[in-house]
Amino acid sequence: MAYELVVIGGGTAGSIVASRVAIDARDLVHADRVHVTLLTERDDHLYQPGLLYVPFGKAALEELHRRETALLPREVSTRVATVHHIDTDRRVVWTEAGEEIRYDDLVVATGSRPVPEEIPGLAEGGEYFYTEDAARRLADTLEHFTGGRILLAVGVPHKCPVAPLEFTFLLDDYLRARNLRERTEIVYTYPLGRLHSLEPVADWASALLPERGIQTETFVNMESVEPEKRVMHAMEGTDFAYDLLITVPPHRGAAFLAGMSGSPLSAPGEWIPTDPRTLAVKGLDHVFALGDATDLPVSKAGSTAHYQAEVVAANLVTALKGGYAGHRYDGKVFCFIEAGRDEATHITFDYAHPPRPQPPSRLVHMFKLAFNRTYWLMPQGIL
Ligand SMILES: Cc1cc2nc3c(=O)[nH]c(=O)nc-3n(C[C@H](O)[C@H](O)[C@H](O)COP(=O)(O)OP(=O)(O)OC[C@H]3O[C@@H](n4cnc5c(N)ncnc54)[C@H](O)[C@@H]3O)c2cc1C
Known part of the structure; x- marks a missing residue:
């Protein structure tokens, strides 16, 4: 039977982890020994950081969307489905349509909501x-x-x-x-x-x-x-x-987690209890939480989601190829900060090192605008 990786959530973290595993284990996917399935509520990927500019007429909403099913590599089976329950003992996910989906490893990347x-x-x-x-x-x-x-x-x-x-x-x-x-x-x-x-x-x-x-x-x-x-x-x-x-x-985590009391995935605020370095859900070996969905004391940001997705994808692929899954997340976050007057600064920090914002500059603002355009390469697993 093929190995089944199921990822829930077609935002930044879920898309990157699914794409990276599918690309880096492409030979196994093509040999039908590994299946990568991404489940997401809507066939729509919204670049949320772009919303900052919308109230000022500096971004058009249509520029901030892509179809998730068309975005990811063909090695990922992207399906529009809303998950409403996870049974971590039987390793199955249920969708609102009543479908039962088996997994060997599961990644929960269901984000946060205001x-x-x-x-x-x-x-x-x-x-x-x-x-x-x-x-x-x-x-x-x-x-x-x-x-x-x-x-x-x-x-x-x-x-x-x-x-x-x-x-x-x-x-x-x-x-x-x-x-x-x-x-x-x-x-x-x-x-x-x-x-x-x-x-x-x-x-x-x-x-x-x-x-x-x-x-x-x-x-x-x-x-x-x-x-x-x-x-x-x-x-x-x-x-x-x-x-x-x-x-x-x-904010709170995904609404369906509120209905899972008694599960290791359930916690106050619907923030999933997560190991800060392996990103495994506490008490579960085959379930990982990424991005905004975790209870980790790090910024809920797209860059956090990206760095975490890289760690989990590398560990999953290494394990599939028989190696030791020793990659660890170090708490890394990167943020641009718009400072107005066409200037911006940026900060990088992790569990051990605080940020050091520099005086804003026009160059960093230009980098942020360029990043807004190149974002789409990330969910595809290219950048
Ligand atoms: C205004 C604004 C500005 C921002 N600016 C920045 C910035 O400059 N830099 C930065 O790094 N970050 C920024 N962010 C934050 C960034 O967008 C998020 O931190 C990032 O999207 C988190 O990624 P994620 O994958 O964890 O969650 P999301 O990208 O939110 O994805 C979650 C996915 O899960 C799906 N989902 C939820 N529940 C279910 C379910 N039951 N079944 C199936 N699918 C489900 C959702 O539909 C969604 O596709 C900004 C956010 C906002 C709103």
Whole structure:
């Protein structure tokens, strides 16, 4: 019987791991000894980092999509199916259509999702840019904005930890270009006692934000929003009036994991308990979790998903070829940070080394724009 690798989730992590295994074990796939199957909810791969630019009219939504079934190498059997349960004892996955799919090894890469509904009034009163619909709505709201107080608030945990800062700098540019900046107060708030979870990034931002005339407040955790009064109440007891509230809502892991209590895959927030180095799900030898879906103390970012996918793919292929699967994830993350004014910086860090943001430059901004275009080579397993 052929060896079956099943990957759940056709986003960054799932696509890279499936493509890499299929390419690096191509001879075994062609000999019908290895099958690589990717299951994903929709035949649509969204390049989520592009959503940052949509509210400002700097990216068109249609540029951010590819068909997942057409994107991956032909050695991957890509199927549109929503998984609703995993039986790790019998090593089977069930889809919502009632299909039972056997695996020898399983990779769960089902990402994370914003849950604005968890904060009373937020879904009605706040705008955000973390989904396609929300980014489109915010573009419309900003187009009709004529000035006032814009309050930015950040829920935790959330993917792409630098996106709130990037958005704030791009918002400043956008309002200046429309001659609305003098009529607009921008207030950037953050839930911790500094302006970012990563201390060096917080230090970097605490110099740049005031330079752009952006006000800042720390220890602001959203508790509720009263849309009709245009007030956001913080858990710390402070109330914030606004004309326009833009947030990053808190996130959770994939919804179907909530229905799997008693399974090693089940945990608070639907964050899968994961070994920080092997990326195996804790207590399971043949199940791996990647990308946003894990409970690891690293940034939920596309680069994290990419580095982790490379480790798991290398281990799976090595084991298939009879070797020792000794590759380990070292916590590596890379992020570009848009700083406005057509400049950006970048950070690299891992479990042992903190980030060191450099002064922003035009060159790094150009690199980020180029990366946005070349992203599609990654899910194909080329880069
Ligand atoms: C506005 C924004 C800006 C960002 N900017 C950056 C950036 O500049 N740099 C960076 O590195 N990262 C950035 N990110 C984060 C990055 O997009 C994510 O961290 C990355 O996509 C995570 O990859 P993933 O594979 O874990 O999850 P995803 O890419 O979200 O993929 C999850 C997949 O699982 C599928 N799925 C879920 N449940 C099921 C199910 N039950 N059955 C079948 N399929 C299922 C989903 O449909 C999806 O295809 C940004 C994100 C946003 C929203």
